[in-house]
Amino acid sequence: MNILILGAGKVGRALAEILSREPDNDVSVIDLDPDRVEQVKRHSEITALVGSACYESDLKKANIERADIVIACTRSDEINLLACDVAKRMFGVPDCIARLHSEEFDNYMHRREMQSGSAYQIDQIIRPEGLITEQFLQLILHTNALQVKKFVKDRLSLVAVRAVAGSRGGLMVGQDLRSLGQTLERKYLETRVVAIYRQGQALEKISGETTIEQGDEVFFLAESNFIDEVIHEMHTEVRRPHHYIAIAGCTKIGISLAQILEERTDIEQVKILDVDRNRCEMAADKLKSAIVLHGDAGDSNMFEVENLSHYDVFCALTEDDEHNIMSAMLARQRGVRKVIALVSNPVYSELIESDKIDVLVSPAAITTSELLQHIRGANVELVHSLRYGLAEALEIVVQLNDAMASEDPVVGKRFKEIDLPPKVTVGAVVRGEEVFLQSAYLEKELRLEVNDRVVLFLSDREVLSQVAKLFSFHQ
């Protein structure tokens, strides 16, 4: 596939890199800034050139006529909209995707008036700010969860928790998965463990006999309504909802997160801080009950005066990776229960140990997930890129495979008959209103039908091409 990316910012670069990993993809990048282009060029097999995202001559140089997909992710919303429109109308690119920052644009681009006639023609809009805010919200609301990803119209959630043996003995640590499942089943909680990461490495094969050890990162699937109960059963620490939230960074994301939180009745107090006076003023204008603080997250005096050490969650949301990491680590050291940091650079993500910062949220990964699910076509409903893009969770709608008319590789088959590559775990199957999570039935008896929704967990993206072939979608 020929992919043209407009704008080589953080997201553009990360996207180019992930997409170029697939051998079939030809990725080109255009940016006005020669330095950035140079950076991309140095990198790998990506074509990069200096030019405008909207000029015909520059776009032609980038071979836009042959492009299957154009992704506009320059800094400016207006340029992204225009660039998509140009690509669509002048060059007839089949798939045009625009990344937008502003909620306003996003809102009215979805209105019917904008979709008809001569208005901007765009196939897909992606607004990372909204997705990131949602991600932070989930992490704040679910105590002890390291990851919360929704599937099947939010019915199912994929949740990551760390196995810790606490004073209560620990339900999870030292148990094998079968007895864990039985214990939970007695409480009418259905759940299914899809992956276990031990010291950063995924366990090759998990089965009913796999025992969970201290410090393991456990990924499980459960119905969204019950995930807090399941987490509570699995995690030994006393469950206490988060009431006091501190946010560092009066950025767009920080403010919108604070706005959502102050509307919620289960949140007692939100404090949002920034070193920049003007940003604080802007935040104070928009927020009602949240307290805006003008100061540095590293200022220990402010931490003490404002009682931030007793806060339940600390979210580092500035635009600066290093600052986020440092302030999150400081917050953790000062006693905040859960610290979450926004970190774009994947190199940092590998560096940081999990006992220093609980969760790292990568904006690039979230944006890429969103883009990937669009690129992969109609069969793929949702993609969540996990563990810095190394693993992936997919929601696939089962369709008849036309290419192989003789016998479909999945439809009508049981999972044990399907030739699933290793490192792929079946999470759940949803048929209409019914959810199938139970291991024995799911693996040995259930026969897949057309329009079933299958949630798969790939602990290694390498196997994606095999999965794609089975379920027939683009990579």
Add this chain to the structure above:
Amino acid sequence: MIQYRAIAYMAGLMLWIFIIMLLIPLVMSLWEDGQSTNTFLKSMGITAAAGTALLIIGKRPDSHISARTGFLLTLVFWFMLPAAAMVPMYLLLGGEDVSFVDALFESVSAITTTGATVLSGLDDMPRSVLMYRQMLQWLGGLGIVVLAITIAPLMNTRTSHFARIDLGAIHETELAPRIIKTAQYLWIIYSLLTLTCAAAYWVAGMNLFDAIAHAFSTVAIGGFSTHDASLAYFDSPFIEAVAVVFMLIASVNFGLHFRAMFRLQFDHYLFNTELQFFLFYTVALSALVVGVLHFVGDQGIGEAVRYGVFTTVSFITTTGFASTDHTVFPSVVPFLLVLGACFGGCGGSTSGGIKSFRILVLTRQSITQFKKVLHPYGVFHTRAGDENASPSVIDAILAFFILYVFVYVVIFLVLMLCGLDFITAFSASGATLNNAGPGLGDIGGTYETLPDIAKLVMCLAMLLGRLEIVTLLVLLTPFFWRI
């Protein structure tokens, strides 16, 4: 530059408008018995002479009026109109009982919609004279609204917040982009309100004359009555209820009425923060007064509610009607009421006092201050409604409040110097500065017995209150007169 000749011209015009207004009591007098006809004709002559003289001296303003001319013009209007109104008043009633100062006091009180009176024996006066008094209040009531709107944009040339302050309700006040249009709308709203009010009084049992006369003073938040006993004369719970409702309606920002009448948007009544706050303290204070009357004053619950609510609303809206003698209430109540009158109604209405939105912003500002003490690193904005009150609005309100307190204290001290006792002086400065009307002590009913010098001081206080202090005091500053 101040355009003096333009001021003279406008003043002359204003006098001629006033003469036209005088036609109504003149006709009434002819129709009644002709007793006061000559007097009205004589005053019309005097006013006409003065008006024509001013028109000759003056010059029609060619393009537009400068901001300072606007200030001065407002002041000239508010000093000239009582003077013009005083002429018939003195010619009609002057004599042993009513001195020159009394006539002046009565006129100022009428035009500033204060409602403090020095007259007694109203019930025996000719109806044309009574109607003249009520009409003065009505004119003053509208005058303040129109002038607020007309003058505010002039002030606006310097600080863009002045207009908003003057009109109250920190936002959504502008009715129409053109001032002339706005003034026309206000005329219509004001007249319609008056008509409805008169009809309601008539249905509740007043005769036509009383209904119209009281509608004039109710919608203007004035408080003059055609009877010495004020509304107590009728002794009717229905009439009192009508009065309460219309006093409250007239205390609401006219911008909201405008939206209801011309845009058919009624939800503004529900979501206007200033109005919510005004109703909140009105209800709270009424409940308090009713409680005290019932439990301390040993009144039956029915009576306590009837008199308590009426008196509280009458005071808070700065109207000044009486349905009973408030001076015999348990002593905390009259005092509470005099202080309650300092709050007043909403901005952009006919009521006086500090006004609801200022109190609201001051309260919020104090809360912000508490937060600042607790959170030294905090950044806080004072909110009024859904919007933030900008620092310049807060500054203006704080300055107004300081001036208000200062002026109050000065008037209070000067009145004591004039020989009034503590309670009379305290309540009189409140009653006049807030354009409320009745007070405590010697002035529970009329102001008849006070010394002339005190009456003159109170005239000034009433004008200060009506002009919201700053407008008048700014002329005393040296920089007003420098180019």
